[in-house]
Amino acid sequence: MPPAPHPFLFSQIGLDSGALTLLGSVVHRFTEPGEYRGVALRPNAPASVFYLTVEKDRAINQVSIDLAALAEPGASSQACCTCGKMHAGPSQGHFLLGAGGYVAFHVSGGPGGFAVRLGKSADQPQPKDFDSAAITGGDLFAATILRPGRYSVKNLAQTGAQAGEIDVAYPAPGETAYQPPPPIRIDCTHTGFDPAKVALTAMQGSLFVCHVPSRLKIELVTALDPPK
């Protein structure tokens, strides 16, 4: 049975890598084995804690962590470990990944607005290994834009960076069902975006590869009316 209708799918037009919603996901590569403690945060809501175990010999190259599911009231309040370990406190989920694998943090429903941080789980406070509000080192921000129009994209973590521009067109009418073209890669650097201006068709993915600390914000500047 397909999921229930989702009103946020068409009402959340902008995207923010530091406040993830349905159409924006952040992907981070974990190269170092260890046990990580993650926190999913959103405004005016309790944080959700989860654990990620990265093991050298695990043949798991991707895990998708649904931040909305972690925040659901019914999510387990105990350490639901598949690894058999006990944790210092309650958690809403435990995930396994092979070293060098990727974690896609995404939101499957609801209004979203999630930020996510991970650090090594230890007795003493550890530096953060990952923060979705400042992604870097080849981290990816995957954005899908539905609403056709002109958008600006800014890197809020790089004050000197030039804003980029994204033009999103309606799909051309065709004899067959529309399949979005392959995603376009955009590199985030100190100076801005490369390419600085891209043309997409609605639903086509844009993949921002962040080489410098980045918080990406995509905002609608001019909406495009539907073709008549």
Added chain:
Amino acid sequence: MSNLTVAASATAFERMFALVRDNLSVLKTDNGSWGPFTWTYTVQFHLQGGTLQLNNDDTVEVKHLDVVWDQLKFQICFNLPGFCVGGWCIIPDPFDGCWVSLPKICIGGPICLPLDLSGLVSEVDDLKANLVAKYFTDPTRPPGVSDLTAEFLNKSNQWQVFLNPVFVDVLPIDVPATIANILENLFKQAIQNIFSWVPDWAWSLIWAVLGPLLDLLKTILGIAEDIQNWVEDLINKIFNLVAVIETAIAQYFASQNPLFQFEDPYPILDGAPSHNPIPVKIPFRNLAAHVNAREMVVTADIGA
């Protein structure tokens, strides 16, 4: 023992048949599932027209009897896979496939297409029957009562003559060629209803993703043939309305509605309260009804 022989002309027989035919009205509902969809139907039909012929082989033949569908309503329900975003590949596998991909978000759900083909006319191509006489005893008649008491109670025994179908040849129901357009419009309306919350700007996107609606419908329902043929197969083979008609007609004529009936013993002289309050009645036995090309002949023995 005395005998009785009564004949009715072909014209008179035709009138008797018309009276019985016009009283038939069949209402039926059913539901089920077939592959990826479920269905329900409500149908009601009556009979009209037909050319009647009496044959020398003791059969009655009715050809080209119209089946008028006062109601021919059905609904098919299925899951619309819907509109999906995401799911695209983030990091392709250098050898094959995709190393890391985005989860897919889909919106859709169950939808129903209500089709109303009421007013359609199909046909019983050939109905062949013979005549069968049956003796009817009212099951509510009190036991042991006399025929006279039974008459006063309006529960007399009856001789009944039925048209007993030997075979009923029902033609498959044809649907209009416009059925594909009708289905397409219903499908479009159902999609608009299920996505009623979608903003105006998103509609051209949704229609583009769903593609040609008839193609989508055919894919979802697994239709390999022409839509018109598929609907006809649905009605005739899945709903099995041809069998519904055959069974209903056979039962109706053979056991539910006699061509004619009369009470037994049969009153030949009514009672008169002033001088003879008891009516004069004679019993019939061994009633038989036959036809030849010109008339119907009913014979019976008179007396107990």
